[in-house]
Amino acid sequence: MRYPAGTRVRVRTGDPDHHTRVPRYVRGHTGEVVAALGRWPVPDDSARGIVPPREETCYAVRFSAADLWGSGDHTVTVDLWESYLDQP
Amino acid sequence: MTSHDDHMHSSAAVRTRELEERLIAAGLTTDDEIDEFLTRLYASASPVNGARMAARAWTDPQYRELLLSDGNAAAAQAGFDGLNYQLRVVANTDQTHNVIVCTLCSCYPVSLLGPSPGWYKSFAYRSRTVREPRAVLAEFGLTLPESVQISIWDSTSEARYMVLPARPAGTDGLDADDLAALVTRNGLIGTALV
Numbered sequence: 001m002r003y004p005a006g007t008r009v010r011v012r013t014g015d016p017d018h019h020t021r022v023p024r025y026v027r028g029h030t031g032e033v034v035a036a037l038g039r040w041p042v043p044d045d046s047a048r049g050i051v052p053p054r055e056e057t058c059y060a061v062r063f064s065a066a067d068l069w070g071s072g073d074h075t076v077t078v079d080l081w082e083s084y085l086d087q088p
Numbered sequence: 089m090t091s092h093d094d095h096m097h098s099s100a101a102v103r104t105r106e107l108e109e110r111l112i113a114a115g116l117t118t119d120d121e122i123d124e125f126l127t128r129l130y131a132s133a134s135p136v137n138g139a140r141m142a143a144r145a146w147t148d149p150q151y152r153e154l155l156l157s158d159g160n161a162a163a164a165q166a167g168f169d170g171l172n173y174q175l176r177v178v179a180n181t182d183q184t185h186n187v188i189v190c191t192l193c194s195c196y197p198v199s200l201l202g203p204s205p206g207w208y209k210s211f212a213y214r215s216r217t218v219r220e221p222r223a224v225l226a227e228f229g230l231t232l233p234e235s236v237q238i239s240i241w242d243s244t245s246e247a248r249y250m251v252l253p254a255r256p257a258g259t260d261g262l263d264a265d266d267l268a269a270l271v272t273r274n275g276l277i278g279t280a281l282v
Contacts, residue, residue: 021244023191025218037174040246058245060176069219074238076218079245 001057002082007033009061010088011080019047022084026076030088031063034077042081056082129198138200138250139271141166141177142282143264146255152179155252163200171199171248178241179252180278185236186251187225187278189217190243197248201276208277218242228279251275253282 003009013028021043037058045053058081065072111117141162145152155162159175175197178186190196194209207213216224221238225231232238241249253275259267274280 021192023242023244025191037176037245037247058247060241060247062239065219072220073234074221074240076240076242078242079247081245 001036003033003036003057003059003085003087005033005035008088009033009059009080009085011061012084012086016044018044020044020084022080023078025068026061026063026078026080029063029067031061031067031078033059034062035060037079040081042083054083058082059085061085130203133199134202135200135271135273135276136202136268137166137168138197138273138276139268140264141168141200141250142252142271142276143267145252146267147264152252159250168199171197173197173246173248175200175250176241176247177250177252178239180254180281182254183235183237184239185232185278186239186241186249187217187221188241188243188249188251189214191215191218192242192244195243195248197250200250201273205273225279228274230280251278256282 008030009032010030011022011026011028015024015027037060039055039057041053042056043053058079060077061080062075062077065074065076068076108117108119108122112119141155144166145155145162151162151165154165155177156179159177160171162177163169163171163175178188180186188196189208191214194204194214196204196208198204213224218240221240222232225238243249253271255267256270259270262270271282272280275282
């Protein structure tokens, strides 16, 4: 596990032409890891029939609405695989 | 008309059947296997299951701790073992209100909450909940004080989220069965209080 809870991470901005589980609205945004969920196959690989798919830790990452949308006082937590993330 | 247009204009049932037929033709599943899976799932899937777990968490602090730290172990203790997802339960408090959504599709802990409501799968709910949750909740008749922090959980992975509602005031005399009867599906999604 590369990013313990509390780590600030930035979502990669790439827009792959295959299936991915990175919602567009968090791409390029920085959030905070709130939990590591476990190691699971990377859906980008599974969806393309890559055998075996990469297995990576998936993290629950919390973003502030103000960062995502420019307004709002709520937070949004999104589950993201390790290769979707960089350290800012 | 192109085949793409055909898809766009056919009903969900027709498209689903076409997908099933292609999977069967590819040797990936069979009609019997699909029927057996759906029968097994829907025979037991009900919000009564999640409600029982929530009520037990209100009356048993140790169970509450387990539910919030290891949802699958807590589900197993309540008789729901073998969930095919990681269950994560997030607790509402005086300061925090949680809401679950799946912006990419409609992920949802069906076995504990029952079949998901149509609105949960709608583009409006999926796109607006992450953007303007106070407005969405108001349309459900839920207006929270400004002091309450709203926390949205977007189910983009193999984890499935369930909200543990706050125990309503004035329920001290109720046992777990009575308490479970108060817990609604929307309460477990976060679009209502209990």
